[in-house]
Amino acid sequence: MSEKVLMKGNEAFAEAVIRGGVRFYFGYPITPQSEIPEFMSRELPKWGGKFLQAESELGAINMAYGCGAAGGNGFISSSSPGIALMQEGMSFLCSAEVPVVLLNASRGGPGIGSIQPGQADYNQVTRGGGNGDYKMPVFAPASIQEAIDILYDAPALADQWRNPVMVLVDGLMGQMMEPVLMPEPKKPLESADIPTVKPWAISGSEKGTRSVVKSLRLQPEVLEEHVEHLFEKYGRMEKELVRVETENVENAEVVFVAFGTMARLVKEAMEILESQGVKAGMIRPISLWPYPYEAFDKIGKNCKAVISAELSMGQMVQDVKLGVEGRWPVRLIHRVGGMLPTSLDIVEKTRKILEEVR
Amino acid sequence: MGEALRLRVPERRILVVTGHYGSGKTEFCVSLALGLAKQGHRPYERLALADLDIINPYFRSRERRAQLERAGVPVYGSAYGHEVTAEIPELAANIKAPLVDAGCRVIVDVGGNDSGALVLRQFGKYLRPGETLNLCVVNANRPETRDAEGVMEHLRAIEANMGMRVDGLVNNTHLLRETDAACVGKGHALCEEVCRRTGLELWCDCYPRGVVSADEIEGRYAHPMPLGLYMRPAWLDIGFQ
Numbered sequence: 001m002s003e004k005v006l007m008k009g010n011e012a013f014a015e016a017v018i019r020g021g022v023r024f025y026f027g028y029p030i031t032p033q034s035e036i037p038e039f040m041s042r043e044l045p046k047w048g049g050k051f052l053q054a055e056s057e058l059g060a061i062n063m064a065y066g067c068g069a070a071g072g073n074g075f076i077s078s079s080s081p082g083i084a085l086m087q088e089g090m091s092f093l094c095s096a097e098v099p100v101v102l103l104n105a106s107r108g109g110p111g112i113g114s115i116q117p118g119q120a121d122y123n124q125v126t127r128g129g130g131n132g133d134y135k136m137p138v139f140a141p142a143s144i145q146e147a148i149d150i151l152y153d154a155p156a157l158a159d160q161w162r163n164p165v166m167v168l169v170d171g172l173m174g175q176m177m178e179p180v181l182m183p184e185p186k187k188p189l190e191s192a193d194i195p196t197v198k199p200w201a202i203s204g205s206e207k208g209t210r211s212v213v214k215s216l217r218l219q220p221e222v223l224e225e226h227v228e229h230l231f232e233k234y235g236r237m238e239k240e241l242v243r244v245e246t247e248n249v250e251n252a253e254v255v256f257v258a259f260g261t262m263a264r265l266v267k268e269a270m271e272i273l274e275s276q277g278v279k280a281g282m283i284r285p286i287s288l289w290p291y292p293y294e295a296f297d298k299i300g301k302n303c304k305a306v307i308s309a310e311l312s313m314g315q316m317v318q319d320v321k322l323g324v325e326g327r328w329p330v331r332l333i334h335r336v337g338g339m340l341p342t343s344l345d346i347v348e349k350t351r352k353i354l355e356e357v358r
Numbered sequence: 359m360g361e362a363l364r365l366r367v368p369e370r371r372i373l374v375v376t377g378h379y380g381s382g383k384t385e386f387c388v389s390l391a392l393g394l395a396k397q398g399h400r401p402y403e404r405l406a407l408a409d410l411d412i413i414n415p416y417f418r419s420r421e422r423r424a425q426l427e428r429a430g431v432p433v434y435g436s437a438y439g440h441e442v443t444a445e446i447p448e449l450a451a452n453i454k455a456p457l458v459d460a461g462c463r464v465i466v467d468v469g470g471n472d473s474g475a476l477v478l479r480q481f482g483k484y485l486r487p488g489e490t491l492n493l494c495v496v497n498a499n500r501p502e503t504r505d506a507e508g509v510m511e512h513l514r515a516i517e518a519n520m521g522m523r524v525d526g527l528v529n530n531t532h533l534l535r536e537t538d539a540a541c542v543g544k545g546h547a548l549c550e551e552v553c554r555r556t557g558l559e560l561w562c563d564c565y566p567r568g569v570v571s572a573d574e575i576e577g578r579y580a581h582p583m584p585l586g587l588y589m590r591p592a593w594l595d596i597g598f599q
Binding site for chain 2: 004005006007008011031032035115116143145171172175176177178179264265267268343
């Protein structure tokens, strides 16, 4: 498709992941991402894929576990409380090294919260709400086009690392429209190719070989060795999967750190600050794990404060402090509950912070 | 809006607006309501907007209630005090008030797609053919309505669900702030083709005010309609590579 089309975020996410090779979707509807299962139920069969509505989010993630273990390219999507229900499954997927692509269109919390956009799932998705030592790459695009590009690559990335990959958007990005370009469809994995492409998978097709995909390891020394193996892999991911965009951080008086929808609001606020003579920069983490700590080393000597701007009570700010390592004062600008700050609110709060740190 | 431009006034008292997700129904309804409130819309004394969108959780016309009511256009929506953040598929019982008020012109903003149009069934007895104009908004940049077959399939699905015939098309072919005159022209040609094949009327051609210049549109089409991007704050169009 060479021409731009206008797509709703949720539809675009679904189409991008299909074009990236996904042929299995398991899900349960929840606002603000229900257009994804709706789109998948209608469109995925046209690509030769299978759509299955699970009886709950627990069902969906365990179906994806089975699909991935058998070598299929699966996708699941949900929103904050639904993602919370899936946490046990994510721990199992990571332990058993089963690739699957997940999308969280996050909303207001805690609890059932609201259906308006939120970013308070930061800790849940980067620290893991499931049990045990595990990690999962998490990407947080700030536009629908960026989400398309990430989701298009995500199935291959999950396969390459034999690990689940999470894409975190917020409800607003799922619901808004944007003119986008869709990439050309990739050739999907055929069942007959699974034993060759994914020899570890339970493809059931070869005599004499036996694949085992599991998370249970009862012998302590065996489990310890497995967890050490996982962390050797996570260490390589930390080197290879960091994605970040920085803007004017070398000369800025104030550096914002923001991702997703909040990064858009910050960008508008930066333009206003610039017009008022305040030099502002931004670090926009695209990968939330692994986190782009090194980007903070680019901040120049004019910096007076680093501001984490979040739609939460301050979760990413802990990573910002780790990146800053005490070199500059760290402050937080936030709204919660599904409320969004205006760019003028951000400007006003920034000016107050700059007065306070002077 | 060019000062001399007069908006086309719907020929019937009740205007029902359907269309695909992202076709711009809500932007059309809000712009038309605000435009008619300013310009006048005789012979009716009152003007109201009924938001029947039970499909989308965000970007619904009831979010612009304060602005519309300041302009003298009451908004009828959810029963929960115009609650904008609920996803409950319910509508206020008083929605039928403007539908039965013979002195009130009403614009009915229906939720996206054929599933959104289903909600009209319960109001069928108030939507009498001689009193109701059914318009379907078309954006040729939406993947499903990019060609005449797609638009006609969509029309059939909407008509089947709402139990009424569509009377005319609104060309609202846009790419938000990337819209240009050629984009509007592409949609105009598509809608003309559909009209030729179906006998429908191309009711108006929309363009985003301030994005496409009025000089490029007005005079080219019989019924140009500038839209205000009331539902689209500028920061939503800030790009990232």
